[in-house]
Amino acid sequence: MLRQRLITAIILAPTLTYLIYAGGWWYGALVIALLSIGTWEFIRLAHGSGVVPARWLMLPGVWAVAGGVLWRSGEWLGLAIAALLVSATAWHAWQYEHGAADPLQGWAVTIAAPLYLGVLGGYLLALRALPDGLWWTLTILPAVWVADGGAYMVGRLAGKHKLSVRLSPNKTWEGLVGGLVLGPLFGALLAALWEFKVPAGSLLTWQHALQVSFLVALVSPVGDLGISMLKRQALVKDTGSLFMGHGGVLDRIDSWLVAGVVGYMYITAIGG
DSSP, X not given: OHHHHHHHHHHHHHHHHHHHHHOHHHHHHHHHHHHHHHHHHHHHHHHHTTOOOOHHHHHHHHHHHHHHHHTTOHHHHHHHHHHHHHHHHHHHHHHHXXXXXXXXXXXXXXXXXXXXXXXXXXXXXXXXXXXXXXXXXXXXXXXXXXXXXXXXHHHHHHOOSEEETTXXXXXXXXXXXXXHHHHHHHHHHHHHHHTXXXXXXXXXXXXXXHHHHHHHHHHTHHHHXXXXXXXXXXXXSOXXXXXXXXXXXXXXXXXXXXXXXXXXXXXXXXXX
8 A cells, every 4th residue: 555655646746746837727727627526526425425416516616616716706706606505405405396305415515515625626726826826835735745644654653642533543643743743844845945946035935834834734634534524424435546545536635625725824914
């Protein structure tokens, strides 16, 4: 398993780095593709739990909500959410009228997936669109990966105290601490390397990188545990099998989704 994880990481790391660096439509297409596949994985988890959402509505819902976040358009975002709510309600009411059972659960999932993936995924797009967003993104997202990997390795080597027995029994408090140390250090190192690339006066310093990387390493496990909750409910180990040794898309971007919004809020708070 560890060998498969390493092989996949060696392939993914340069590919994702190139697409982040390319930006524009390349990065946008990457995020939209990940969100789209993640939506279908979300639907699969729902089906595994005996819930039937409105599949036809969820994917356009994710795209519309993510667009509202990216364009910083409260009006568009509000319209997208309103359209999602009305459409989901109409569909599941019609389904119930024609004999469907448990419409409330299907209705809830139809709304929850586009909001979760659309809002958080939209911030992954918005992060890259910020001034110096290229370098912030190339700092924050790799730092999250290192924090995740560090937590995994430290947990395997020295983990004794369970972090979450029901949701993710292999996670430990020792692993979390390892991620909180290694992730920020790697983020600060990357920022120091980018120092010769970013424009003069940029807010991206190793000090800010250390702080934001610590914040995302601290909060991003929420995304991991949230997806673990859905997998437990659906009685599956992984959300999919796209990435050998790493599971599905949601298994890989669960921490990124949370990191994107935390990073964006930090940067805008300091004046980015």
